Amino acid sequence: xxxxxxxxxxxxxxxxxxxxxxxxxxxxxxxxxxxxxxxxxxxxxxxxxxxxxxxxxxxxxxxxxxxxxxxxxxxxxxxxxxxxxxxxxxxxxxxxxxxxxxxxxxxxxxxxxxxxxxxxxxxxxxxxxxxxxxxxxxxxxxxxxxxxxxxxxxxxxxxxxxxxxxxxxxxxxxxxxxxxxxxxxxxxxxxxxxxxxxxxxxxxxxxxxxxxxxxxxxxxxxxxxxxxxxxxxxxxxxxxxxxxxxxxxxxxxxxxxxxxxxxxxxxxxxxxxxxxxxxxxxxxxxxxxxxxxxxxxxxxxxxxxxxxxxxxxxxxxxxxxxxxxxxxxxxxxxxxxxxxxxxxxxxxxxxxxxxxxxxxxxxxxxxxxxxxxxxxxxxxxxxxxxxxxxxxxxxxxxxxxxxxxxxxxxxxxxxxxxxxxxxxxxxxxxxxxxxxxxxxxxxxxxxxxxxxxxxxxxxxxxxxxxxxxxxxxxxxxxxxxxxxxxxxxxxxxxx
Amino acid sequence: xxxxxxxxxxxxxxxxxxxxxxxxxxxxxxxxxxxxxxxxxxxxxxxxxxxxxxxxxxxxxxxxxxxxxxxxxxxxxxxxxxxxxxxxxxxxxxxxxxxxxxxxxxxxxxxxxxxxxxxxxxxxxxxxxxxxxxxxxxxxxxxxxxxxxxxxxxxxxxxxxxxxxxxxxxxxxxxxxxxxxxxxxxxxxxxxxxxxxxxxxxxxxxxxxxxxxxxxxxxxxxxxxxxxxxxxxxxxxxxx
Numbered sequence: 001x002x003x004x005x006x007x008x009x010x011x012x013x014x015x016x017x018x019x020x021x022x023x024x025x026x027x028x029x030x031x032x033x034x035x036x037x038x039x040x041x042x043x044x045x046x047x048x049x050x051x052x053x054x055x056x057x058x059x060x061x062x063x064x065x066x067x068x069x070x071x072x073x074x075x076x077x078x079x080x081x082x083x084x085x086x087x088x089x090x091x092x093x094x095x096x097x098x099x100x101x102x103x104x105x106x107x108x109x110x111x112x113x114x115x116x117x118x119x120x121x122x123x124x125x126x127x128x129x130x131x132x133x134x135x136x137x138x139x140x141x142x143x144x145x146x147x148x149x150x151x152x153x154x155x156x157x158x159x160x161x162x163x164x165x166x167x168x169x170x171x172x173x174x175x176x177x178x179x180x181x182x183x184x185x186x187x188x189x190x191x192x193x194x195x196x197x198x199x200x201x202x203x204x205x206x207x208x209x210x211x212x213x214x215x216x217x218x219x220x221x222x223x224x225x226x227x228x229x230x231x232x233x234x235x236x237x238x239x240x241x242x243x244x245x246x247x248x249x250x251x252x253x254x255x256x257x258x259x260x261x262x263x264x265x266x267x268x269x270x271x272x273x274x275x276x277x278x279x280x281x282x283x284x285x286x287x288x289x290x291x292x293x294x295x296x297x298x299x300x301x302x303x304x305x306x307x308x309x310x311x312x313x314x315x316x317x318x319x320x321x322x323x324x325x326x327x328x329x330x331x332x333x334x335x336x337x338x339x340x341x342x343x344x345x346x347x348x349x350x351x352x353x354x355x356x357x358x359x360x361x362x363x364x365x366x367x368x369x370x371x372x373x374x375x376x377x378x379x380x381x382x383x384x385x386x387x388x389x390x391x392x393x394x395x396x397x398x399x400x401x402x403x404x405x406x407x408x409x410x411x412x413x414x415x416x417x418x419x420x421x422x423x424x425x426x427x428x429x430x431x432x433x434x435x436x437x438x439x440x441x442x443x444x445x446x447x448x449x450x451x452x453x454x455x456x457x458x459x460x461x462x463x464x465x466x467x468x469x470x471x472x473x474x475x476x477x478x479x480x481x482x483x484x485x486x487x488x489x490x491x492x493x494x495x
Numbered sequence: 496x497x498x499x500x501x502x503x504x505x506x507x508x509x510x511x512x513x514x515x516x517x518x519x520x521x522x523x524x525x526x527x528x529x530x531x532x533x534x535x536x537x538x539x540x541x542x543x544x545x546x547x548x549x550x551x552x553x554x555x556x557x558x559x560x561x562x563x564x565x566x567x568x569x570x571x572x573x574x575x576x577x578x579x580x581x582x583x584x585x586x587x588x589x590x591x592x593x594x595x596x597x598x599x600x601x602x603x604x605x606x607x608x609x610x611x612x613x614x615x616x617x618x619x620x621x622x623x624x625x626x627x628x629x630x631x632x633x634x635x636x637x638x639x640x641x642x643x644x645x646x647x648x649x650x651x652x653x654x655x656x657x658x659x660x661x662x663x664x665x666x667x668x669x670x671x672x673x674x675x676x677x678x679x680x681x682x683x684x685x686x687x688x689x690x691x692x693x694x695x696x697x698x699x700x701x702x703x704x705x706x707x708x709x710x711x712x713x714x715x716x717x718x719x720x721x722x723x724x725x726x727x728x729x730x731x732x733x734x735x
Contacts, residue, residue, distance in 0.1 A: 008604045015592055405588045408549060409652070410577020410605035412570045488549050492588070 013423045016395055023394060027387040028431035031471065034380030035435025035464045036442055041376055042460040043443035047453035062155070063188065064299055066148075066306065067284040067321045068139045139319045140282045142270075144309055145182075148287055151305065153298050155290045158182035159282040161273045167212075167266055168235040169222040176218050177265040178236070180273025186247075188288050189262075195219075197230035197245030204244075205269035212241040216248035216256040217264035237276060241268065295324050381467065384431065385475035392424045392479035403483050404491025413484035420483050424476020425469055432468025436461055496660065496692045497523040497546065502555035503715075504541050515541040517715035518555070525659070526690040528683065530697055530706030538715040539696050540664060546694060547580055547662045548572045560659065577605050581653030581691075583663035587645045589637040589652075596620050596633040599651045606656065623651040627681055643674035650681060661685065663695040667702055679705040 017024045145159040161180035166173050186192050186199045200211045212234060223229040232243050248256055248263060256263030274280065289298045299322055310319055396403070403416055443454040504516040516538045523529050533539045544550040545557060548564055557565040564575055589598045599620035603611045624630050627647035637645055646666060653661055663682070667675035683705055685691045695706065703709045704723055711719040
């Protein structure tokens, strides 16, 4: 290194830059700011793109949810449960449903319809909890889920029952969502990770065991943050449940928050829910396709299958609602607000969003971001470049005699030019290096403070550095050529 | 060594044409020590620039070592300056914040015979400094050296590429009398020991006496060209 610094061209450059330390420093600062901006913007841009992709994938572009009832998703939905109940009664008027009810022995009449009068103790009486069994009715059964599971192209299937519940741990209690679901749910929700324990097992599901997986929010509220409540017992519907696991978001893009229905929630085998609440139906079925491109076809097939299974005539409406996760991701949030707004404003009817449209919209949004980025980069590098031209011109003027002398002892125009070009590039490259460090730190800072996703790729670092060096060459060219074209006699006479 | 034939140079200053040289014809043999005297505006500096390949004549021919250099392209002139000619200036023209040794190395950075390695550069610069008796000042920067020492460093720099022609434009102009004579002694010794051809411009008659021959310029023409008394006499005159 020391030997390299002694290389005459480098040595001369360092001496020259040292001479105008303040100007050199300020110019480097200009370039550094430019490069840092470029890098940070690229990091934010790439991060936003990745977080959109991650978001859509985490939400599951390959995911279809079939909900009982034929309500339509609305943009602003205040209470899902009410909507469920209203439409569920409607669906129970279906002849097949009545026929089905008649066949069942009266004593075991399921309590799927909360409006029904029962001639046996209902869940709230049997379990001694006024809130038990207040949830929605359903038109879908476990058999529907199994039938879907058999369809080609289907990856995972999870039937679900959802209730609002109160979970007690000693004196503490927390009002939250209960999801009776399938062991396959963690495979569907790829953005989950377990901070303690595990999900419930096949065996626990088959036995309808009273086991519970807590979302992070519930665990924090009941046991305090940072604890591992696995093995602890909590009470729900006056029944004692054993906690087998605590799960949280695997991506910091989605942070657990109270009322988020995912991490402010408890999970148990749907069989346990059905056993305790004496239900035979499912509120919804979540399906993932093996390929996300298969969603449209699979949606049609599932609709056809369920209509057939539910004996719905050609003119009658569906007694279920099929939604893909692409629409859900957009309507229920999860995307950064700015991105969601950008995407939403480009789509007239969110329900009709197809994967292709979504992809197109995302591409359009990221292209806008890229242009913005390019504009900021261009301006800051232009300013930095003018600074380089300025300081190189200053250097040429100050060192005119030196240039004359070098020419007198045998330097050609190109030797002089190389020297000054090198000095310009040294400034820009050094500024570039500083800019890269600042830019990387800024990206980390943005990620930490604004909770944005940023991605600094080696490629973008290389690009930022090359751009800085190119700016040096471009803006150093004119002053360097001016130096190279000096007449040695005139240059030597300059004071 | 040097042959110039009917050398003329004119400058355009606004609408005026200044005839700096109006047809100079002379020859300098190898190992000659020529001093050029003349008042300001006599054309002696212009003549020197052309001799030093820093400038080209408007008309006429300049043959250096048997080669016509008056029409060479700029890069070739740079090569001639580097390999054949050594320059000494009135104002020394040393690089500030740069050691004497590195100043002397400077011409070696521009040699065309391939890159001179750092170690070799250093050795050659040291021996050039030795020739002017300044090896003990190699690491000093110009501002730590006296005027005479600075001019000796400049002479070492002119010598480092081992040129056959040494040109000095008023090398004693910024020096006191004693130092001036020291510097001229060095020139005289370089001629007698190494056979280097030397051309020195000066104002002062006693400095001009160091030359084996003195040429007088006036109004762009040579007005007198005569051999001087042997050097020993000149030295005697110098030390009085």
